[in-house]
Amino acid sequence: MSFLTLISISSLAGLVGALGGMGGGTLLIPAFTFLGMDIKHAIAISMVSVIATSSGAAAAYVRDRLTNLRAGMFLEIFTILGAIAGASLTIAMPRQPLFIAFGVILILSWGASTWRRRKETPAMTAAVDRFTATLGLRGSYFDLAEQSEVEYQPVRAAYAGPLMLLVGAAAGLFGVGAGALKVLVLEQIMGLPTKVATSTSNLIIGVTALAGSSVYLAAGLIDPGTTAPVILGVLSGAFLGTRLLNRLSNRSAQRVFLLILLILGVAMILRGMTNT
């Protein structure tokens, strides 16, 4: 694939991904495979680019004091083990089921995002359990919109952990951040406020992607000549997308992104069922 193709596809994936509140990987992999790249190669390269976009975003979030560092660290135990298992599975797996599984995860992400849009703030119903209390995950952040310090108490860490093992496996398997699934667990299981869930998910993604990347590098799937332009492309696209997002209506950008996600999901499944 030529330099120009690599950089333009990856900037576009970064841009559209940022508009939809996701990393570039979700769009990058289908786009690259449709242009003839081997799916395992595309997954490996995307996994590295995920480190770039998530770290860039996490840097801003952490400094704005929105991230729960303790909750993130606890959950990383599970996501990195999942990512290593997932990436190892991808290397061993035949390609056809990989296409189908990728399509399914795209449609799941579509579903998760669509469902999440309806429920804005999670209901804090459960009382804090002993295990979560032991971890001392209570936190607070300054809400700019409300101009007040918001305190929160995470719950059900014992359930969130094992679930994150699965989410990490999905991230490693498909070379994506799986941010939508991570936010889902953080919000709906652990009861984190949306802003904290989004920023903590970003922090977890970087380390998870590193664990996955180490497996792909060992398998010889990360070639610098292809990976380097993709890193630049995805980064610049994501940078532009985040700035553009402030000017666009959030909902219309999301709607377009979700439609793309659904179409790509179906296309990947069809491709897996016919031939690679």
Place this chain on the structure above:
Amino acid sequence: MTGQGSPDSMRPSSSQARLNGLIERLIGGVLLSGVLLSAALILAGLGWHYYLHRDLTFKYLVSASTIFQFFTHDMTAFVSNPPRPRDLLNLGIAVLLLTPYVRVAISLLYFLLAERSWRFTLITGFVISVLTWGILRG
């Protein structure tokens, strides 16, 4: 769950809050500078390659199989041979891969030395052990 009316015992002490602010700035700084440094190295490598060959297509495979080897091979190549654009490219990718690793290493020091929380020192220690294993294993 807003801050109004909650008892003071629920809030971290002011020295703890200062410490939290410090570690958050440090981690944010490490993540941002890692990504920027990586992008700058890649850009420099590509620019240099274009200057030499009027072309931006790189086709080569890495001989290393672990991130650690990848990094050390690159550094050795950089100092022993006349430096090539691809060494900068490799270095840019290595810096990116090591950015989250450094972030976890700083967190470990923070939990161990500043917060003195044995639980989180253990948790972070486990995370960094797994990552180190991933970086070193062949």
